[in-house]
Amino acid sequence: MRVSKSHRSNRPKSYKINCAGCGKEVVVQVQPPQDKKLLCMDCFKK
Numbered sequence: 241m242r243v244s245k246s247h248r249s250n251r252p253k254s255y256k257i258n259c260a261g262c263g264k265e266v267v268v269q270v271q272p273p274q275d276k277k278l279l280c281m282d283c284f285k286k
């Protein structure tokens with residue numbers, strides 16, 4: 241099965257969330273659960 245990189249009609253959906261730690265906007269490729277607090281990579285590492 242061959243996949244063409246120039247074909248962009250099937251790009252993944254992205255969701256913008258705000259980090260619960262610093263408030264920074266984070267873009268994720270999966271739909272985040274609404275009742276769960278999410279952290280950006282910087283806050284997650286702490």
Ligand SMILES: [Zn+2]
Pocket residue numbers: 259260261262263264279280281282283284
């Ligand atoms: Zn953060």
